Amino acid sequence: MKMTGAQIVCESLVREEVEVIFGILGGSILPLYDTLGTYRQIHHILVRHEQGAAHAADGYARATGKVGVCLATSGPGAANLVTGIANAYLDSSPIVAITGQVARPFIGKDAFQELDITGITIPITKHNYLVLDVGSLAQVVKEAFYIARTGRPGPVLIDIPRDVFIDQAEFNYPSQVDLPGYKPTLQGHPAQIKKAAKLINEVERPLIIAGRGVNISGAYDELKQLAETAQIPVVTTLLGISSFPESHVLSYGMIGMHGMAYANMAVDAADLIIAIGMRFDDRATAKVSAFAPHARVIHIDIDPAEIGKNVRVDVPIVGDAKVVLKALNKQILAGKHIDWIKQLDDWRRQHPSTEIRDCEGLLPQFVIRKIYEVTQGDALIVTGVGQNQMWAAQHYWYDRPNSLISSGGLGTMGFELPAAMGVKVGRPDDTVWCVAGDGGFQMTIQELATIVQEKLAVKIAIINNGYLGMVRQWQELFYGKRYFATPLLNPDFVKVAEAYGLRGLRVTRKEEAVPAIQQAMAEAGPFLIDFMVEPEENVYPMVPPGAALAQLVEAPKKEVATWPRRSTP
Numbered sequence: 144m145k146m147t148g149a150q151i152v153c154e155s156l157v158r159e160e161v162e163v164i165f166g167i168l169g170g171s172i173l174p175l176y177d178t179l180g181t182y183r184q185i186h187h188i189l190v191r192h193e194q195g196a197a198h199a200a201d202g203y204a205r206a207t208g209k210v211g212v213c214l215a216t217s218g219p220g221a222a223n224l225v226t227g228i229a230n231a232y233l234d235s236s237p238i239v240a241i242t243g244q245v246a247r248p249f250i251g252k253d254a255f256q257e258l259d260i261t262g263i264t265i266p267i268t269k270h271n272y273l274v275l276d277v278g279s280l281a282q283v284v285k286e287a288f289y290i291a292r293t294g295r296p297g298p299v300l301i302d303i304p305r306d307v308f309i310d311q312a313e314f315n316y317p318s319q320v321d322l323p324g325y326k327p328t329l330q331g332h333p334a335q336i337k338k339a340a341k342l343i344n345e346v347e348r349p350l351i352i353a354g355r356g357v358n359i360s361g362a363y364d365e366l367k368q369l370a371e372t373a374q375i376p377v378v379t380t381l382l383g384i385s386s387f388p389e390s391h392v393l394s395y396g397m398i399g400m401h402g403m404a405y406a407n408m409a410v411d412a413a414d415l416i417i418a419i420g421m422r423f424d425d426r427a428t429a430k431v432s433a434f435a436p437h438a439r440v441i442h443i444d445i446d447p448a449e450i451g452k453n454v455r456v457d458v459p460i461v462g463d464a465k466v467v468l469k470a471l472n473k474q475i476l477a478g479k480h481i482d483w484i485k486q487l488d489d490w491r492r493q494h495p496s497t498e499i500r501d502c503e504g505l506l507p508q509f510v511i512r513k514i515y516e517v518t519q520g521d522a523l524i525v526t527g528v529g530q531n532q533m534w535a536a537q538h539y540w541y542d543r544p545n546s547l548i549s550s551g552g553l554g555t556m557g558f559e560l561p562a563a564m565g566v567k568v569g570r571p572d573d574t575v576w577c578v579a580g581d582g583g584f585q586m587t588i589q590e591l592a593t594i595v596q597e598k599l600a601v602k603i604a605i606i607n608n609g610y611l612g613m614v615r616q617w618q619e620l621f622y623g624k625r626y627f628a629t630p631l632l633n634p635d636f637v638k639v640a641e642a643y644g645l646r647g648l649r650v651t652r653k654e655e656a657v658p659a660i661q662q663a664m665a666e667a668g669p670f671l672i673d674f675m676v677e678p679e680e681n682v683y684p685m686v687p688p689g690a691a692l693a694q695l696v697e698a699p700k701k702e703v704a705t706w707p708r709r710s711t712p
């Protein structure tokens with residue numbers, strides 16, 4: 144049957160089981176929107192800025208494992224997607240972005256709202272397409288979804304000229320994809336797995352570093368089995384948080400610039416690193432030449448380009464984390480490592496890292512802790528970037544798989560609100576808390592309107608320190624306390640909430656925190672709490688830039704904790 148390009152796109156989206164799309168329309172993409180409006184099985188969410196559409200699609204994808212979809216018109220609409228696409232690219236999140244383009248005869252003429260978006264997004268997409276023939280449209284959509292979700296997931300952009308939406312072609316949705324240059328390896332090489340097992344069975348101080356790849360592949364049980372059978376302590380990267388239950392006796396928290404002291408010390412002392420689905424990002428490794436100086440390294444990753452990129456690897460295994468771990472576990476002997484684990488426990492006792500000091504004022508760490516207590520850990524946490532992000536990573540206790548959603552690779556302020564919106568759309572039955580910075584929140588604040596319009600019960604905690612806090616911390620520690628351009632004059636966020644049509648509360652004192660969080664939870668709709676926290680609180684531990692993981696700085700005396708976050712074994 145003949146269909147228009149716009150119908151072909153919609154029919155293809157239906158075949159891909161797309162239920163929700165985030166976007167904003169405009170001239171070039173209007174033919175698609177006109178048709179999309181007749182497809183009741185696809186819910187279109189009108190965001191207020193295209194960056195919000197991309198982050199929402201990204202959040203949706205991370206929370207559901209499905210491909211998130213966003214739409215934008217040509218020129219400024221497409222350009223506004225760029226930050227969100229880059230964010231999805233760096234965190235391996237599967238999204239498909241569809242952009243309108245000026246009609247074919249206008250391409251290359253600097254036409255109104257013409258922008259070479261495929262050129263712009265080459266380095267930040269897994270693949271992109273400019274569709275010049277309506278006859279190839281179905282095939283392109285099929286490939287785009289396949290590429291986005293398979294192998295190492297990532298964003299794919301499809302740019303479609305206005306007249307291609309109007310042209311007609313026969314619609315046949317391909318049942319298969321065959322891309323000769325793209326065949327992701329899922330099974331690890333048996334000889335490499337054997338080598339890895341031998342090493343694991345031999346060494347004395349093994350350490351697992353779990354990254355986002357474990358969350359993506361859903362290798363929770365396999366990771367647990369490996370850790371428990373061989374008695375190997377587990378640390379995670381920021382995006383690896385919630386890939387292994389943090390209450391598990393073998394869990395030693397996050398490594399990196401603001402990682403747990405004992406986790407970083409463990410990396411420094413280990414004789415074997417088993418890195419799973421992580422890419423040795425510099426925020427995780429700190430000074431890379433001093434990373435794990437005594438360890439041999441097994442690196443399991445689905446992307447061969449990651450092997451040996453930053454860190455020398457002894458046993459590379461290219462494959463899907465779940466598939467590789469299943470095979471590996473068959474060759475793992477029951478182990479003990481009593482001295483090694485005792486060493487880590489001693490370090491944890493000596494350097495607790497996550498205790499919160501007693502303080503008259505409202506501490507941001509305390510706020511996160513109280514959100515954890517009130518939700519009993521049964522929430523999905525979506526963070527901003529900066530101090531709020533690090534406190535959310537350190538002071539909430541993630542036992543549920545894939546329960547922390549955060550911008551790791553790009554570190555995009557403004558991710559929090561639209562991403563939380565996408566998470567709530569994808570997981571409507573879950574409690575979703577958006578932990579926002581007062582700076583980052585203002586970068587995408589307009590999505591409050593979308594949240595209200597869509598009746599999404601996102602709970603928002605603004606960690607309002609009146610600063611671009613993480614940068615202020617660097618100015619304090621490394622730039623002689625010259626707070627240039629970091630203090631923020633903020634609007635009244637409670638009034639902002641009210642203006643947008645949601646309930647809001649301000650919390651200035653410790654005693655008010657729990658009742659406010661409880662009220663937010665009791666409210667059926669969205670709710671915003673403006674937590675006026677201690678303005679100059681710093682994130683510790685901290686590995687100063689350029690230093691090695693083990694050269695971490697712990698909280699200075701005034702910040703020494705007196706209130707244990709959890710009992711240490």
Ligand SMILES: Cc1ncc(C[n+]2csc(CCOP(=O)(O)OP(=O)(O)O)c2C)c(N)n1
Pocket residue numbers: 527528529530531532554555556557579580581582583584606608610611612613614
């Ligand atoms: C879009 C963007 N611009 C600038 C930065 C640099 N940066 C990193 S953290 C930070 C401060 C964030 O302030 P806020 O959102 O209030 O969070 P806080 O650190 O105070 O918790 C800035 C400016 C960034 N990460 N992203």
Ligand SMILES: [Mg+2]
Pocket residue numbers: 580581582606607608609610611612613
């Ligand atoms: Mg701030």
